[in-house]
Amino acid sequence: MHRETAKRTLYLQLILLLPLSLLALCIGTEPSSISDALQALLGKANNTEQLIIRDIRLPRLLLALLVGAMLASCGTACQGLFRNPLADPSLIGVSAGASMGASLCIVFAAAVFDIPVSFLLIAISAFLGGALASFLVYRLSLGDYGTSVAMMLLAGIAVSALAGAISSFSEFYSDNEQLRRISIWQMGNLSGSSSMQRWGMFALLGIVLVLLQVNAKKLNALLLGESEARHLGVNVDGLKLLVVFLVAAGLGLSVALAGIISFIGLVVPHIMRLLVGPDHRFLIINSALGGALLLLLADTLARTIVLPTELPVGVLTALLGAPFFLVLLRNKRQKIL
């Protein structure tokens, strides 16, 4: 029953992807025609419009799709790991941890270790920061009978505060150039990625999706409880380690590329669970597509509603996501808290 709905949702999203992408390519400070967009997609740049589309809007569109898919699939995995539909990487401190890692790297890598700050180094630091945060919150919120929401959110607040303080501390010591680089991410920004970075993101997204899909049935079993999953033959410790690693890597690279974009990882899996059910075999791929679509939509809005300037996309997703989260909390409070 769910399988059919899942397929239909998947196809619908794939179909939606095309017009939405074309729309995103066409609108902006300089609106362009669809034929220009199609020409630019083929790699041609005969006029200014096509040049704008090919070199500015298309890279941005691709990054939005990749980051959105990554955030939503990491959110889904995170909720599976915590066995809780409210666990979102940005709420439980993983994003803050990743951002801390990135800030520390920018400010101190050159000063202390005397090594040039490359993008790869920032991404690795973000990954380490994210992994540390998720591990810490997970250990804190794990009780005898599963994870407690209250503990998870509180631990998330504490870890976010600590990571935020360390980030601020490193900003205090940064020079103007570093400060600019740091503040770019913290608001979330999808412009200005290199094709190398996008390929890296694409590869990591592929790895994350394949590994999650392969372990989908085990993730389902984990939702029953850790010991239940173990009695069903699942190597629970291995699975948890894998999920923490994947989420930290995915979030680390997303944060390094685009900064903190919150709530995609919460809102999308939730909507998808309503549509296709909680079975990870169908949920993960649908969430990935949904996240790609939603972030593309949010970014397109962010750069067009206050023309000629643009809003940071993180502001827009938080603006959409936070009320959604409040409604969820209100509806669920008897059941899960």
Next chain:
Amino acid sequence: MNSSLHESSEMPLKQFACLEAQSVSLIRSGNEVLKDISFSACAGELVVIIGPNGAGKSSLLKTMSGELKPSKGVVYIHEQEIDQLELSQRAQSLAVLSQHASLNFPFSVSEVVEMGRMPFATGSTYDQDVCYKAMKAFDCYDYRDRIYTQLSGGEQQRAQLARVFAQAWPTSNYLPLYVFLDEPNSSLDLSHQKMLLEACRQRSESNAVLILVLHDLNLACQYADRILLLDNGRLRANGKPWEVCTESMLSEVYKVDVNVVQHPKKDCPAVYL
């Protein structure tokens, strides 16, 4: 206990379900919750663990299922040390229902039950059939499409029981099975309690050992082949219902005066306050 079974069968002894605890002790956060417990059980036996709150019933069950590692002593399942068994191998013969089954995600009942078939590669047609029978056995087939999180406590418990019994479903070659249930009747009404205990009885006949933790002494006396009475981490008594459930023993362990009489229709003790 099952000597007749062993003698009459041509199968080697190893093929029979058999488990053993050898002087098992368990220390949890500084307290010795299990003290030198030894017992064994064989195919066809329905063993019920009873005892006051905090006597170590759940801890014993968790140690027997390999979830907790004993501080001293060894648990053998099927003549092998339990932690030497591969996880996947163990899951094919041992199914466990723990006391706190929490599921916060909106799976349907049939999806929950199907998870019980995860350790097996028996094909979806066979699995569907097993799940259908397991759901029928626990009277949850009628609400198989409903969402687990929206069910009452008793309905959830029946769904979890169906999942566990679908996991421990007898194979065509009667491989040994072990089913451990921790207070499986805590939310069930009378008729479903009977249904549960009769399903356990029936399952024990297909080369299975069942160990249940129960609080209801009368239920234990009516259905158990053997009762283990735990008191403060020690195994106080191990025997048939008439041997364990005596007035003096129960009064002493539960620290309350009880009366034990003969059940009006069955040859087993009935316990009254």
